[in-house]
Amino acid sequence: MGIRAQQKEKTRRALVDAAFNQLSAERSFSSLSLREVAREANIAPTSFYRHFKDMNELGLTMVDEGGLTLRQMMRKGRQRAEAGGSVIRISVDTFMEVLDSNPNVFRILLHERSGTSAAFRAAVAREIEHFISELAHYTEATAGRTPMLARAQAEALVTLVFNAGASALDMKRADRKILADQLVMQLRMVAKGAEALQHKVEHR
Amino acid sequence: MGIRAQQKEKTRRALVDAAFNQLSAERSFSSLSLREVAREANIAPTSFYRHFKDMNELGLTMVDEGGLTLRQMMRKGRQRAEAGGSVIRISVDTFMEVLDSNPNVFRILLHERSGTSAAFRAAVAREIEHFISELAHYTEATAGRTPMLARAQAEALVTLVFNAGASALDMKRADRKILADQLVMQLRMVAKGAEALQHKVEHR
DNA sequence: CTTTTGAGCGTACATCTGTAAGCTAATTTA
DNA sequence: TAAATTAGCTTACAGATGTACGCTCAAAAG
Secondary structure, X not given: OOHHHHHHHHHHHHHHHHHHHHOEOOEOHHHOOHHHHHXXXXXXXXXXXXXXXXXXXXXXHHHHHHXXXXXXXXXXXXXXXXXXXXXXXXXXXXXXXXXXXXXXXXXXXXHXXXXXXXXXXXXXXXXXXXXXXXXXXXXXXXXXXXXXXXXHHHXXXXXXXXXXXXXXXXXXXXXXXXXXXXXHHHHHHHHHHHHHHHHXXXXX | OOHHHHHHHHHHHHHHHHHXXXXXXXXXXXXXXXXXXXXXXXXXXXXXXXXXXXXXXXXXXXXXXXXXXXXXXXXXXXXXXXXOOOHHHHHXXXXXXXXXXXXXXXXXXXXXXXXOOHHHHHHHHHHHHHHHHHHHHHHHHHHOOOHHHHHHHHHHHHHHHHHHHHHXXXXXXXXXXXXXXXXXXXXHHHHHHHHHHXXXXXXX
């Protein structure tokens, strides 16, 4: 890669990072202005356009990147679970760790999921869909669920986890522990309940 | 009430209604400007301050009002359920009807739940908490759940319903029906699962 | 070496924002 | 009836925003 392309990539990263860094509980992506992001990245406002068509394009990049990050970390967690122990417990713990270390990655997904841009909502939905279908296949294979049941179950699990994540963002470590315990209980409810419904289908 | 106070109340309503009417899938409350709302309500921008300290105060009013509306409609639905039939099914159907007739009421709750203002998030959380505790008491009484289990169960149910509502906003009637069916299945999972966990506690 | 390309900059402009200040006129109070 | 209150208005201003235009100058291409 030429010197020029290298520098360009560096600036592009600076923009993405600047945007991520400006996110917080009080600041959503849609409240960021092009000028603010450019300022934080130390470039002139008009130079922004050398990298992205507009703020929308930057945001979608962030959603994609964020989804990828999240999935990679969860996958690592699942590997840990293979060594033994409750899959549910370990997955929840992993998720909480991700939240702790990358809150802004989760924030943009969370916020834009119910945001005002259809493109953003679709992008987030796509990321979440990855989680759901990975999980559905897993349950179909290991617990022998009907595809329809597996799907419903996976969706419920992901919904509960995601939602708990949203609550956790506003909490201190101690309260998060309580939340995590309750989340585990809820996930077990869904698992047990799915099992029960499955048996009902089989005995007929 | 004097003529003066009456007129003032009317203008205040015009402001609230104007704000609600400007909400849509593409427009969140936080993206509305004071001037826009005033324009829609046919008053001068500066007159806004005769009714609300700032946009925040208007928004919180809307959240409170919206939560109340939602709860009233759900309560009506529950009365319908007392005549017989599945509580879950009827509640879901009621919820979908509310969504259809008052989408913007739901939108502000949905969006501000993960918004950038702590005050808004707290206000929405308070509204949701009403649903949860009403439901928890109901299950504690009718199904004899442990308080802790009842709470976890109620929270899971509300989470799933709320989340399905968010998805439904982007859907056409036909797809909503499928969504509603799946939601019912998920709610049954939770109910069954909670029951199973309850028995586990009892037999020890 | 010469030419072309393009990342980044500075200037500029029209548009929108929140809100301060002070006036008007109708209602309310005394 | 006279005085006080106040909802709503007009005018005004400072600040921020997105982006069009044209320049520079170092890297890439020929």
